[in-house]
Amino acid sequence: MNTPLSTTSKLRLAGVSKSFFAPRTQQTTLAVADVSLDIQAGEFICIVGPSGCGKSTVLNMIAGLDQATAGVIEKDGVPITGPGADRGVMFQDYALMPWQTVQQNVGFGLYHGTPGAGLSTAQRAERVRHFIELVGLNGSEKKYPHQLSGGMRQRVALARLLANGPDVLLMDEPLGALDAQTRLILQIELLRIWGQTAPREQRKTAVFITHDIEEAVFLADRVVVMSSHPGRVRAILDIPLPRPRDEHVRGDPDYGRLVEKIWSLIREEAYRAIGGVDTTVQAAAPVGV
Numbered sequence: 001m002n003t004p005l006s007t008t009s010k011l012r013l014a015g016v017s018k019s020f021f022a023p024r025t026q027q028t029t030l031a032v033a034d035v036s037l038d039i040q041a042g043e044f045i046c047i048v049g050p051s052g053c054g055k056s057t058v059l060n061m062i063a064g065l066d067q068a069t070a071g072v073i074e075k076d077g078v079p080i081t082g083p084g085a086d087r088g089v090m091f092q093d094y095a096l097m098p099w100q101t102v103q104q105n106v107g108f109g110l111y112h113g114t115p116g117a118g119l120s121t122a123q124r125a126e127r128v129r130h131f132i133e134l135v136g137l138n139g140s141e142k143k144y145p146h147q148l149s150g151g152m153r154q155r156v157a158l159a160r161l162l163a164n165g166p167d168v169l170l171m172d173e174p175l176g177a178l179d180a181q182t183r184l185i186l187q188i189e190l191l192r193i194w195g196q197t198a199p200r201e202q203r204k205t206a207v208f209i210t211h212d213i214e215e216a217v218f219l220a221d222r223v224v225v226m227s228s229h230p231g232r233v234r235a236i237l238d239i240p241l242p243r244p245r246d247e248h249v250r251g252d253p254d255y256g257r258l259v260e261k262i263w264s265l266i267r268e269e270a271y272r273a274i275g276g277v278d279t280t281v282q283a284a285a286p287v288g289v
């Protein structure tokens with residue numbers, strides 16, 4: 001199950017809980033309860049679970065955008081107290097600046113934030129060029145976000161994230177708004193860009209949230225399955241599918257078994273969340289949830 005606590009963890013969550021207080025109703029909601037998780041450097045972790053189970057809350061706490069009510073969150077053994085350029089965040093809704101070109105969006109942190117500190121103008125420009133090329137956007141440097149497809153916009157967001165040189169990538173359903181085909185292509189692209197052909201020491205540590213079980217199994221080294229009300233870690237599964245992975249992995253019987261196993265863990269809650277009744281005894285895994 002979970003990797004034993006070790007001093008070498010890139011990220012460590014120990015007994016993390018988060019409550020939200022609503023002043024208007026005077027009610028406190030326990031969104032996340034007692035989450036413990038150790039993430040090693042270079043690991044690709046996916047967090048899946050039904051809507052509202054606290055996935056974004058966990059990610060926001062690692063990003064330092066939200067404070068835990070209880071427990072500890074550390075990076076490299078140091079408590080996380082706020083946002084930092086060492087942890088890059090990417091969301092579903094692109095979050096690009098519409099009045100800036102691709103090049104300007106990718107370079108924003110380098111020209112206007114701490115990630116560019118100590119770099120010459122030429123070095124910044126080279127870095128922007130490198131990451132635009134890495135995500136396959138050569139030729140689109142001068143375009144504005146409205147001139148790009150959803151998939152291209154997420155490529156820009158990914159290039160911007162990487163250009164800032166974080167060593168942890170935090171992604172909250174980054175492919176969630178894309179059509180199914182674009183999504184499959186970008187899953188493979190994401191693994192390439194993350195460095196699945198490189199040795200683990202050279203890969204970034206990635207925490208990726210999705211409600212799509214197949215996406216999680218395809219991408220991850222380990223999948224964290226959460227349950228809701230309050231959000232807890234229900235299970236952590238190793239995904240021992242060989243890397244590099246491409247679309248052929250989806251035909252691997254182990255892939256199918258893992259998808260089905262995760263679906264069996266969250267099926268009941270997923271049905272409850274939509275007000276439906278699970279009439280299946282041994283349901284086959286559907287595509288996504």
Ligand SMILES: Nc1ncnc2c1ncn2[C@@H]1O[C@H](COP(=O)(O)OP(=O)(O)O)[C@@H](O)[C@H]1O
Nearest residue numbers: 020021029031050051052053054055056057058
């Ligand atoms: N800022 C907030 N204030 C109050 N409640 C919140 C806030 N953010 C999230 N919650 C609640 O915490 C729970 C988990 O939310 P979230 O982390 O967004 O879930 P997920 O990302 O898994 O869909 C939900 O019940 C949600 O309503």
Ligand SMILES: [Mg+2]
Nearest residue numbers: 055056057172
């Ligand atoms: Mg969310």
